[in-house]
Amino acid sequence: MGRLAAAYGQAVTAxxxxxxxxERARGALGAPGPAAxxxxxxxxxxxxxxxxxxxxxxGVTALTDVPAAVRIGEATTLDGGxxxxxxxxxxxxxxxxxxxxxxxxGELLRAxxxxxxxxxxxxxxxxxxxxxxxxxxxxxxxxxLVDAGVLAPTATTDAEVAALLDSxxxxxxxxxxxxxxxxxxxxxxxxxxxxxxxLARLAAxxxxxxxAAVCVLLAGHRAAAGADAPPPLGAATALRLMQRYAxxxxxxxxxxxxxxxxxxxxxxxxxxxxxxTVTALAAxxxxxxxxxxxxxxxxxxxxxxxxxSAAAGLSTVVGRxxxxxxTVAFDxxxxxxxxxxxxxxxxxxxxxxxxxxxxxxxxPAQLQLWLLDFKxxxxxxxxxxxxxxxxxxxxxxxxxxxxxxxxxxAVLRELRGELNRRATVLKRYGVTKLADLPAxxxxxxxxxxxxxxxxxxxxxxxxxxEAVDLLEELARKGRxxxxxxxxxxxxxxxxxxxxxxxxxxxxxxxLRVALPGGGGVLDPLNTAADxxxxxxxxxxTAAGAAGADTVIRFPDAYxxxxxxxxxxxxxxxxxxxxxxxxxxxRGYAAARLADDPTLAGLHPGAGPPVALVGRTVDVAGSTAxxxxxxxxxxHLAVVATSAAGADVLWAAALGLARQHAPGTARFLLxxxxxxxxxxxxxxxxxxxxxxxxxxxxxxAGLRDRIGALAxxxxxxxxxxxxPVGRTYLVVFGADAASAALAATDPTTFRSGHDDLRALLRxxxxxxxxxxxxxxxxxxLADDLGGAHHRDDVACLVAxxxxxxxxxxHLGEHDLAHTPRPDRALLVDRHDRRTALIVPFAGPGxxxxxxx
Numbered sequence: 001m002g003r004l005a006a007a008y009g010q011a012v013t014a015x016x017x018x019x020x021x022x023e024r025a026r027g028a029l030g031a032p033g034p035a036a037x038x039x040x041x042x043x044x045x046x047x048x049x050x051x052x053x054x055x056x057x058x059g060v061t062a063l064t065d066v067p068a069a070v071r072i073g074e075a076t077t078l079d080g081g082x083x084x085x086x087x088x089x090x091x092x093x094x095x096x097x098x099x100x101x102x103x104x105x106g107e108l109l110r111a112x113x114x115x116x117x118x119x120x121x122x123x124x125x126x127x128x129x130x131x132x133x134x135x136x137x138x139x140x141x142x143x144x145l146v147d148a149g150v151l152a153p154t155a156t157t158d159a160e161v162a163a164l165l166d167s168x169x170x171x172x173x174x175x176x177x178x179x180x181x182x183x184x185x186x187x188x189x190x191x192x193x194x195x196x197x198x199l200a201r202l203a204a205x206x207x208x209x210x211x212a213a214v215c216v217l218l219a220g221h222r223a224a225a226g227a228d229a230p231p232p233l234g235a236a237t238a239l240r241l242m243q244r245y246a247x248x249x250x251x252x253x254x255x256x257x258x259x260x261x262x263x264x265x266x267x268x269x270x271x272x273x274x275x276x277t278v279t280a281l282a283a284x285x286x287x288x289x290x291x292x293x294x295x296x297x298x299x300x301x302x303x304x305x306x307x308x309s310a311a312a313g314l315s316t317v318v319g320r321x322x323x324x325x326x327t328v329a330f331d332x333x334x335x336x337x338x339x340x341x342x343x344x345x346x347x348x349x350x351x352x353x354x355x356x357x358x359x360x361x362x363x364p365a366q367l368q369l370w371l372l373d374f375k376x377x378x379x380x381x382x383x384x385x386x387x388x389x390x391x392x393x394x395x396x397x398x399x400x401x402x403x404x405x406x407x408x409x410a411v412l413r414e415l416r417g418e419l420n421r422r423a424t425v426l427k428r429y430g431v432t433k434l435a436d437l438p439a440x441x442x443x444x445x446x447x448x449x450x451x452x453x454x455x456x457x458x459x460x461x462x463x464x465x466e467a468v469d470l471l472e473e474l475a476r477k478g479r480x481x482x483x484x485x486x487x488x489x490x491x492x493x494x495x496x497x498x499x500x501x502x503x504x505x506x507x508x509x510x511l512r513v514a515l516p517g518g519g520g521v522l523d524p525l526n527t528a529a530d531x532x533x534x535x536x537x538x539x540x541t542a543a544g545a546a547g548a549d550t551v552i553r554f555p556d557a558y559x560x561x562x563x564x565x566x567x568x569x570x571x572x573x574x575x576x577x578x579x580x581x582x583x584x585x586r587g588y589a590a591a592r593l594a595d596d597p598t599l600a601g602l603h604p605g606a607g608p609p610v611a612l613v614g615r616t617v618d619v620a621g622s623t624a625x626x627x628x629x630x631x632x633x634x635h636l637a638v639v640a641t642s643a644a645g646a647d648v649l650w651a652a653a654l655g656l657a658r659q660h661a662p663g664t665a666r667f668l669l670x671x672x673x674x675x676x677x678x679x680x681x682x683x684x685x686x687x688x689x690x691x692x693x694x695x696x697x698x699x700a701g702l703r704d705r706i707g708a709l710a711x712x713x714x715x716x717x718x719x720x721x722x723p724v725g726r727t728y729l730v731v732f733g734a735d736a737a738s739a740a741l742a743a744t745d746p747t748t749f750r751s752g753h754d755d756l757r758a759l760l761r762x763x764x765x766x767x768x769x770x771x772x773x774x775x776x777x778x779x780l781a782d783d784l785g786g787a788h789h790r791d792d793v794a795c796l797v798a799x800x801x802x803x804x805x806x807x808x809h810l811g812e813h814d815l816a817h818t819p820r821p822d823r824a825l826l827v828d829r830h831d832r833r834t835a836l837i838v839p840f841a842g843p844g845x846x847x848x849x850x851x
Contacts, residue, residue: 018775039759061522070115072108072239073246075265079657084267086237087251088116088217089185091210093236099220100131100138100191104241107271109189109217110141114273116187116215117150118281123288124184128152130161131191133220138191141272145283161194165201172212173531174204176553183213193220199231206234239261239269294535294553295320297560300357305571307562310366310445312435314484316357317348319537319554326539326552328354330447334511334541335479339488341515346534347488348379350515351449352557354486355383356564358447359395364579370398370415370448372408374455382568384584392582393568394575398619402587404823406836408456409463410618412470415448415483419474422481434482445482448474451486457497461816472501475508485509492520507543514538522546559620561805583619591615591838592652598623602658609726611636611771612655613648614824614837624826624837626795628656628769631830632761635770637780640799640824645773646676646732647842648797648824650683653730662691665726668705670697673733673775680732684841700741702731703752707745710755713762727768729759734772735779757785760792777801777809787811796827799839 069085072094088094102107117125127150129139136154145151155164171186193199205214221230238249245266250257257264267373299318302308308315313331320326326336330605333443341347347836358367371380381401383393398414400407422443429437434445450456457464459470462844478484487509500507512521514529515537522529522544528551529538535553542548557564591614593599599612608629613636616624628634636652638645653667667687671680687694697705709727731737741752763769774780777798784792790809798806800819807815810827817825824839 001400004403018160052317053438068116068119070112070119071270072112072248073267073269074460075263075267076245077265079437081268083247084263084761086248089215090298091208091212091235092251093206093216093218093234094239095217095221095233095236096219096239096241097222098241099193100134101240102328104269104271105219106134106138106191108239108269109138109191109219110272111270112167112267113151113187113189114278114281117145117285120185121288122285125148125187126152126184127187127189129154129189129191129481130164130194131156132158132161132194133192133472135567139189141275142278145285146281146287148282150282150285158195158198161198164188166200166547167533168205168214169201170531170533172208172214173527175213176211183211185213185215187215187217189217190755193218193230195698197727203231204231204785206236208234213821230434239267241269242266242335248598259726295325295355295555297356297555297557297563299325300353305574306363307376308361308366310362311442314358314367314445314447316354316361316364318354318357318539319552321550321552326550328511328539330484331443332479336475336485336509337511337513338492338506338509338521339486339513339515340469340490340492340518340521341537342490344534345515345517346537346554346556347490347518348451348513349557350513350537351379351451351486351488351555352564353554355447355449356557357844359393360567362395362445364394364444364576366444367395368397368444368446369393370394370411370446371396372398372400372403372411372448372450372452372453372456374403374405374408378636379451380449382564383582385581389565391569391572394571394579396582399582400585400587403585404587404617404836405456405458405463405467406617407585407587407619408450409467409470411448412467412474414619415446415474416470418446419477419481419483422483426481433480437742443482445484447486449486449488451488452490454489454491454495457495460496462814463816468497468501471675472505475505479508490517502834510541510543512540512544514540522549575751585617585619587617589838590841593654593840596623596840599655599658602655604659604661604664608658609656611652612840613638613652614825614839616826617688617823617836624835625655626828628764630765630767630794631794632762633791633830635760635793636772636795636797637793638771638773638797638799639775639777639780639801640773640797641775642800643673643676643679644799644839644842645775645797646679648839649730649773650679650798650843651840653683653728656726656728657687657690657692660692660726663693665692665728667692667694668697668702668727668729669694670699670702670729670731670737672699672736676732678844679778679842681729688842702737703740703743705729705749706741706752706759707755709763709768710758713758713766725767729768729772731770731772733775734783735774735776738779738783741783753785756783757789757792758809760784760789777805781809791829794829796829797824797837797839798827799824801825 068087068089070088071083071085073084074081075084086094094112096105096108098105102409113127129151131138131154135156139151139154142151146153155161168186168188188202190202194202202216202218205212206216208214237251240247246269247262248267249262272434313329317325317327340345340351355369371383373379380399383396384399385392398411400411425441425443426432429441431437434443442486453844456467474483474485514521516532516534519529522540523546526544526546528549532538535556537552537554539550539552540548596612608627610625610627612623612625614624616622626636638648657665669680669684671677684694684696741756744751759768760770781787784790802819803815803817806817806825807813822838824837826835826837
């Protein structure tokens with residue numbers, strides 16, 4: 001009796017559950033009145049609901065956050081049939097136990113994909129297929145969707161499948177940080193189960209949840225036990241194919257069967273939709289799919305050129321987030337930017353997009369660009385005139401290409417000077433910010449870009465320390481004075497000179513731009529940039545803190561070279577009449593005497609003669625020179641282990657020749673090193689052509705001439721006035737005369753070194769100057785007579801000489817100098833002047849020596 005009572009109770013409970021379910025179904029289907037609908041009524045109601053899902057209206061609902069009901073086939077009962085729908089999207093997935101070798105599977109997958117695409121708003125769903133058993137044949141009927149950019153080319157090989165899953169995982173991570181409106185659903189359709197490793201990755205994606213915005217349709221996933229069991233899936237509805245029908249398991253989270261076994265009625269899976277439907281859907285989705293590609297460069301530009309006002313700040317469009325343009329600014333809220341990304345991530349492309357956008361919006365009267373590029377970069381070459389293209393960007397005022405650290409420091413010093421000048425203007429008008437100046441006193445805002453800035457700050461030497469001090473000052477004060485910094489690098493960590501200072505400096509950079517590999521500019525807990533593809537960036541306006549991120553796509557400026565050139569020429573054509581080319585430093589370019597503007601301005605009688613030796617590494621690119629007046633020690637010593645030292649003498653001699661009327665200066669040339677005979681011969685020929693007497697000397701002749709000059713000083717005391725004529729003793733390889741100079745005269749007991757030292761001490765007052773090239777500092781010191789006489793040659797140009805050795809010779813133990821090709825250190829002991837220079841190249845590289 002107890003068992004009978006229990007069975008009776010279970011029957012009653014089941015009846016009540018069935019009655020309640022029937023009432024809910026009747027209510028959902030709108031059945032009239034309390035009269036219980038027949039089974040035929042229920043089937044008819046289900047058919048009406050399912051019929052609307054068989055051909056859904058495009059753009060009804062988004063799928064990324066909420067599951068959508070998608071039709072997969074039709075169930076059959078004794079009283080008729082009704083459509084079967086399952087939830088997809090929103091973290092819900094679908095599996096089929098057979099693969100695409102069964103034609104019904106391919107037809108079903110294609111139908112589901114089409115209904116998913118038609119259900120969601122255009123541009124919010126993207127599909128990628130995997131077909132390793134039929135080599136892509138399962139997706140051939142969907143070819144119009146491939147052409148529209150909605151369906152990616154099918155992955156058919158193991159390598160392509162792995163790459164597709166890499167992209168899907170990046171998509172899932174990036175979607176976690178996107179807003180619901182910008183989140184795009186990625187539908188992964190596998191026509192067959194991939195190998196075990198890739199299958200495990202697909203399974204992991206089904207567990208990622210709705211915020212990952214990934215929907216998996218997986219065919220060939222068969223239930224098994226033991227070691228052969230496939231990896232467990234997340235919220236996936238299982239479809240099991242039989243001979244004529246299919247069995248549908250309970251949708252996850254929405255059980256409808258008492259025992260969880262699934263739909264009791266057999267289901268006929270849907271087949272292909274008509275080809276016309278595919279074509280029409282592709283045409284409908286194509287415009288939105290194209291909008292989801294990276295924006296074109298033209299999309300960044302304003303409708304009118306130079307129509308913006310920079311009074312309150314600068315702003316420009318840099319890309320698009322979803323389908324919305326994204327604008328960034330240089331203003332009180334975001335005065336400075338910090339940009340980071342690994343090699344190839346698009347850092348230079350992003351900078352070019354931003355700079356051209358600013359240049360199109362603001363006139364040169366409102367915006368100036370100061371651009372520095374270190375390492376081997378030539379990012380800003382197109383902004384300056386070249387032999388092939390004489391145009392320049394009118395806003396560019398200072399441009400460094402493959403800059404030296406010393407040049408970068410010179411630019412920072414110049415910017416600090418600009419801050420001081422602007423502070424004076426603000427005080428004059430009684431205001432504290434640039435925006436408060438009256439219109440007639442407005443000054444342009446400056447955007448200073450330092451690409452690969454870590455090179456400037458490398459090490460802990462005096463240069464790096466000063467650069468850090470200047471950057472901190474510019475970052476603190478620039479906001480008020482309209483000077484805005486953009487620091488770009490592959491990494492902002494590990495910079496020794498910033499230890500203890502990084503927060504004080506980078507804290508002034510609220511806007512962070514993280515490209516692929518550049519997540520270091522964000523907060524350590526902010527992973528928004530971890531899964532970025534090339535062509536995308538995270539913009540963060542809260543100094544990298546999580547929660548203030550916008551993921552954008554930006555155009556490839558390199559792919560728009562023709563458009564950039566047209567824009568640059570358009571702006572150049574409309575430049576103001578007084579707009580001059582920018583000051584340009586090309587770190588890779590040789591300095592040529594014939595191109596030097598100072599040489600062109602030299603003429604007789606302009607004052608004490610100057611020896612031109614190169615171009616100073618500074619903002620103005622000024623000529624490096626020494627004045628050879630009557631002050632004791634005004635001689636030139638060039639120290640170089642290479643023949644480049646002879647080139648410096650050649651340039652100095654030619655420059656001096658231009659400052660004397662023909663016949664009023666005498667040149668004594670000693671070529672003592674065979675390797676530089678061509679330079680010595682070219683020097684003699686050029687001086688002779690200029691009308692000056694030239695005497696060629698060998699080592700013995702040099703010894704005699706030095707003795708004669710020194711003896712004449714003893715016979716004729718100086719009159720205390722500048723000499724009328726000048727004598728220049730030019731020695732190529734002065735150390736080669738050491739043996740001859742060491743010999744002692746048997747009559748006077750004087751050596752050639754004694755005469756040389758007398759000549760160095762007294763020569764300038766008699767109009768005699770020595771210009772010599774020594775092949776080592778030790779040899780120069782020996783000829784001078786030791787450290788006590790080093791001021792007897794006050795002008796020094798050192799090439800490829802280690803800084804420690806040079807500092808020891810000069811008595812300056814903290815001298816920081818790293819020798820490198822095409823660079824020299826200029827030292828003027830009288831003026832206490834030390835500067836890095838680019839020495840003039842020799843006569844063999846001159847295009848026109850006597851231009």
